[in-house]
Amino acid sequence: MKRFSEIVSQLWSNKAPLEEEQGRQEIPIRILGARGAGKTTFLYKLYFKYCAEKPSTFQVFPTESHNVEVIPYRQFAFQIWEFADIGASLNYIKDTRVIIYMVDAVEQSKPVVASKARENMSWILKTFEEELRDAIVITVVNKIESEGAVDIQDLGQQWITDPLLTKGLRNHQWRIFECDAATEKGFEKVLDYLSQKIEMKDALTVDVDRSSDYNTLGPTSPSILPRSARRSDFFLRRQSDANSLSNPHTLSHSQSHSHLHEITYRRDLYPQARMPVAPWEDLPNPHHFKDKEFCEWFLQAKAFLFFDHYSLLRIAYLSILQDKQDTRRLLYSLRTILRGIELLEQDALRDTGLANRRPEDLLHESIEYSETQTLFWIQMVSFALLRHPVLDGEERDFESFLMGCPELWDGQGWKKYYSPKIYLSLKAAQEFIPPDRKPLPNAFKASSLALRGSGLKIDYQVL
Numbered sequence: 469m470k471r472f473s474e475i476v477s478q479l480w481s482n483k484a485p486l487e488e489e490q491g492r493q494e495i496p497i498r499i500l501g502a503r504g505a506g507k508t509t510f511l512y513k514l515y516f517k518y519c520a521e522k523p524s525t526f527q528v529f530p531t532e533s534h535n536v537e538v539i540p541y542r543q544f545a546f547q548i549w550e551f552a553d554i555g556a557s558l559n560y561i562k563d564t565r566v567i568i569y570m571v572d573a574v575e576q577s578k579p580v581v582a583s584k585a586r587e588n589m590s591w592i593l594k595t596f597e598e599e600l601r602d603a604i605v606i607t608v609v610n611k612i613e614s615e616g617a618v619d620i621q622d623l624g625q626q627w628i629t630d631p632l633l634t635k636g637l638r639n640h641q642w643r644i645f646e647c648d649a650a651t652e653k654g655f656e657k658v659l660d661y662l663s664q665k666i667e668m669k670d671a672l673t674v675d676v677d678r679s680s681d682y683n684t685l686g687p688t689s690p691s692i693l694p695r696s697a698r699r700s701d702f703f704l705r706r707q708s709d710a711n712s713l714s715n716p717h718t719l720s721h722s723q724s725h726s727h728l729h730e731i732t733y734r735r736d737l738y739p740q741a742r743m744p745v746a747p748w749e750d751l752p753n754p755h756h757f758k759d760k761e762f763c764e765w766f767l768q769a770k771a772f773l774f775f776d777h778y779s780l781l782r783i784a785y786l787s788i789l790q791d792k793q794d795t796r797r798l799l800y801s802l803r804t805i806l807r808g809i810e811l812l813e814q815d816a817l818r819d820t821g822l823a824n825r826r827p828e829d830l831l832h833e834s835i836e837y838s839e840t841q842t843l844f845w846i847q848m849v850s851f852a853l854l855r856h857p858v859l860d861g862e863e864r865d866f867e868s869f870l871m872g873c874p875e876l877w878d879g880q881g882w883k884k885y886y887s888p889k890i891y892l893s894l895k896a897a898q899e900f901i902p903p904d905r906k907p908l909p910n911a912f913k914a915s916s917l918a919l920r921g922s923g924l925k926i927d928y929q930v931l
């Protein structure tokens with residue numbers, strides 16, 4: 469094993485003594501990737517950051533076979549190996565806990581290079597499926613600060629829509645990270661993520677007592693919990709908080725989503741849905757957005773940390789106020805976003821090994837997708853706007869609007885109009901069903917009203 473640090477250890481007096489590595493749990497990590505991706509630079513930038521003073525000149529040469537260093541980080545000693553190419557790594561893949569697949573962000577803009585990387589990764593995952601069963605697999609997009617670098621969201625999208633890769637990654641909680649080894653940007657995110665994952669896996673597999681008690685896991689795995697999802701806001705309860713075992717919507721939840729997932733929309737009409745590829749904790753909390761940002765983010769169907777009743781009312785309000793609202797697009801974005809959140813939740817649950825339970829702490833406040841429920845709330849907001857119209861020239865943000873409409877705060881308000889049997893049914897999730905208890909308050913024709921905010925153009929009969 470060639471340890472660069474052993475060769476140069478005489479040169480720097482404050483190199484971390486080997487004893488410091490002792491007492492830490494050693495974690496084998498393999499960095500794979502095409503030549504020139506920056507694997508050696510990444511390793512030695514880490515080494516100089518955490519183990520030794522950086523020399524005045526630091527030059528990397530193409531790796532002949534492999535390099536390895538031990539980087540102390542938190543309670544771990546990351547034993548990081550990087551290889552010249554895949555061939556050089558084959559004998560070492562089976563004994564690793566982490567695979568980092570590194571790609572060059574600039575090179576990835578070339579379709580041939582990008583597809584080669586995906587092909588290589590698929591091959592590794594398939595060939596070493598058994599050996600890598602418990603490994604953490606991540607992709608690191610290096611040189612992200614360079615001109616011509618790809619957007620990692622786009623790259624992530626390519627990876628998760630590649631059928632072979634998706635198959636290979638299905639048993640891994642794969643994530644994509646960006647970094648720039650030249651400037652050391654993004655290093656901590658990668659190391660923090662790995663530390664956290666390893667900590668969680670160890671807690672589940674080694675300490676049986678702890679793994680059986682979710683509460684003891686909580687503090688050790690903060691990032692999987694949608695912490696910012698637990699709002700302290702005074703209004704609005706979870707729309708589906710009436711869910712219980714006898715709730716037909718709950719029972720048909722997975723079925724309902726899988727069906728909805730099959731609904732196809734004309735992609736040329738709408739921006740392509742972006743599935744969440746960032747680490748869970750990086751997703752934005754919708755309550756932190758200003759109205760305009762929130763609307764833009766939503767209409768691009770980009771992932772949120774959660775999407776609650778409050779967010780639904782908000783997008784309804786903002787889109788009604790826009791002259792060219794497009795309800796189909798709204799439904800499309802909402803469906804995509806909620807599906808993304810559902811996938812993240814499953815991921816988080818799988819991380820905790822508690823897939824068969826829904827521990828209280830993991831419950832976020834996201835609504836579930838339902839066409840009837842969405843259109844019902846759009847209609848309620850529309851009605852509220854009739855009663856509290858926004859005058860031309862008046863700027864009223866959603867928060868102020870909502871403050872004046874307490875009737876919207878209660879997520880259970882639908883019960884006056886619908887029986888739970890209808891409102892929570894699978895059919896209602898898939899298509900709009902008119903209320904069975906009493907008619908919607910403003911079942912008007914959009915063209916018959918001149919007030920701003922009343923021009924809801926929904927192509928549903930009831931409207």
Ligand SMILES: Nc1nc2c(ncn2[C@@H]2O[C@H](COP(=O)(O)OP(=O)(O)OP(=O)(O)O)[C@@H](O)[C@H]2O)c(=O)[nH]1
Nearest residue numbers: 503504505506507508509530531552611648649650
């Ligand atoms: N601009 C920029 N250049 C980088 C970055 N990381 C590495 N490089 C450069 O990319 C080139 C290749 O880097 P290496 O670290 O040798 O890449 P490698 O993956 O180890 O390559 P092989 O050993 O040949 O497999 C070198 O010239 C590095 O200086 C980065 O983040 N930004």
Ligand SMILES: [Mg+2]
Nearest residue numbers: 507508530531
């Ligand atoms: Mg190298």
